[in-house]
Amino acid sequence: xxxxxxxxxxxxxxxxxxxxTAKISYVQVSDGSEIRILRSFAKPETKNPYTLVxxxxxxxxxxxxxxxxxESQDIFNIVYIETREKGSSKVSKKAIFDLERFALDIKEVVxxxxxxxxxxxxxxxxxxxxxxxxxxxxKLINPFLSVFIGPIEKVPIPQAIKIMLAIFPxxxxxxxxxxxxxxxxxxxxxxxxxxxxxxxLREADPIKWKKxxxxxxxxxxxxxxxxxxNEVLVVDESEDxxxxxxxxxxxxxxxxxxxxxxxxxxxxxxxxxxxxxxxEYLNM
Numbered sequence: 395x396x397x398x399x400x401x402x403x404x405x406x407x408x409x410x411x412x413x414x415t416a417k418i419s420y421v422q423v424s425d426g427s428e429i430r431i432l433r434s435f436a437k438p439e440t441k442n443p444y445t446l447v448x449x450x451x452x453x454x455x456x457x458x459x460x461x462x463x464x465e466s467q468d469i470f471n472i473v474y475i476e477t478r479e480k481g482s483s484k485v486s487k488k489a490i491f492d493l494e495r496f497a498l499d500i501k502e503v504v505x506x507x508x509x510x511x512x513x514x515x516x517x518x519x520x521x522x523x524x525x526x527x528x529x530x531x532x533k534l535i536n537p538f539l540s541v542f543i544g545p546i547e548k549v550p551i552p553q554a555i556k557i558m559l560a561i562f563p564x565x566x567x568x569x570x571x572x573x574x575x576x577x578x579x580x581x582x583x584x585x586x587x588x589x590x591x592x593x594x595l596r597e598a599d600p601i602k603w604k605k606x607x608x609x610x611x612x613x614x615x616x617x618x619x620x621x622x623x624n625e626v627l628v629v630d631e632s633e634d635x636x637x638x639x640x641x642x643x644x645x646x647x648x649x650x651x652x653x654x655x656x657x658x659x660x661x662x663x664x665x666x667x668x669x670x671x672x673x674e675y676l677n678m
Contacts, residue, residue, distance in 0.1 A: 410456040412463040416474070423502045425495065426486035431503060432456065432474040434467050444515050444538065444676065446470035449500055450477060452521035452549060453603075461665040462517075469673070470515070475503055477522065479606050481599040491606035493615060497525040501534050511536045515672060519543040519663070520637065527618040536624065541672060543629045543663045544637035545645050547616040549606070619648040627675055630656040631663055 416432040423429055435441075446466055448459060456463070456474065466472060476482050477496055478489070489495075500522075504511065514537035518526045523545035529535045628646050632639040637660075646654045655671060657663050 410460040410463075412460050412467070412474075413456055415467075416463075416472070420484065421503045421506045423499050425489060427478060427489050427499075428484040429478060429499050429503055430476045430480075430482040431507075432472075433507075434463075434472045436468055436471055440468045441471065442469055442676070444470055444513050445473060445509055446515050446517060446672075447473045447475065447504065447509070447537070448517045449475045449522035449526065450480075451519040451523075452477070452479065454519070454522075455480075458664060462669060465666050465669045469669075473503070473507060473509070475500060477525070479599065479602045481602075483599075483602070485602065489605070490609070491602065492609045493525065493528060493613075493618075497528040497534070500525055501529055504535060512538055514538055515676070516540040517543075517668075517672070518545075520546050521549060524615050524618055527622060528615070530622045530624045530626075531618050531620065533623075539625050539627065539672075539675065541627045541629060541668075542645075543668070544631045544634070544642055545619070545628060546637070547614050547619075547641060547645070549610045549613075616645075616648075619645050622649050622651070624651065626652045627671075628652055628654050629663055629668065629671065630654065631658065631660050632656050633658045634660045636660070 412434075413432065416434045418430065418432050420428040420430055448463070450456070450459065456476075459474070463472060463474065478485055478499055479491065479496075504514070514535075516526050516535075516537045516539070518541065520543070523542035524547070526535075526540055527542070527545065530540060626649050628642065628649070630639055630642045631637050639656075643654070646652055653675075657667055657671065662668065
């Protein structure tokens with residue numbers, strides 16, 4: 395009975411309302427791969443001058459950001475970018491999965507769409523915060539504001555998953571997904587949070603994950619947060635067990651033009667409170 399109930403919950407969480415109205419397309423990047431984006435435009439009478447560029451974190455789906463996107467779509471023009479480890483990307487045969495390539499995808503999407511960078515608010519979380527930090531450090535993009543939710547310094551793949559991806563044959567990948575699903579559901583702050591993360595793992599592309607893990611999993615990218623001159627707002631989730639608040643607070647010390655705010659929970663950073671926080675920061 396319990397398994398049936400959880401399965402029903404996953405099914406109910408399956409669709410993101412934002413996907414029903416946003417324009418979905420692909421942007422080809424310089425290595426020949428194609429990155430999926432979702433885009434929407436606010437009505438002239440309600441929009442502000444800024445474009446919200448939301449880059450989903452590692453394995454994160456539109457579903458996890460649905461509330462934020464719906465709350466924002468009447469206020470901002472929105473570009474939602476899905477990183478290349480996700481099942482939605484169309485990667486070239488010789489595709490690279492190192493930090494620079496992940497970051498360049500974001501840069502090239504922004505440039506392809508000819509966005510006014512002086513009016514961009516970058517909204518990132520966990521892994522994607524690390525990517526945007528790399529771009530800022532190397533002065534490859536120049537947004538008006540970057541918001542880092544729960545920034546990290548390592549790719550958030552549990553050790554057990556790293557080992558399984560390295561040694562297991564393809565036919566055992568479903569077991570890897572089950573282990574990952576168990577891990578996130580037990581770490582999550584509540585059932586809904588766990589269900590969303592679990593669905594992300596269920597829809598993950600193990601082949602892409604394996605390539606990315608081989609390149610990224612053993613490295614610490616703490617230095618990408620140093621020498622950033624742009625304005626950054628770091629938002630903590632101190633009560634979320636999946637993110638390490640000590641790492642977030644330590645990263646804050648490395649960023650010069652940085653403000654820190656603790657919204658406590660993942661639910662707050664993925665719903666109306668984060669939208670209100672950004673608007674308040676923009677004095678709107």
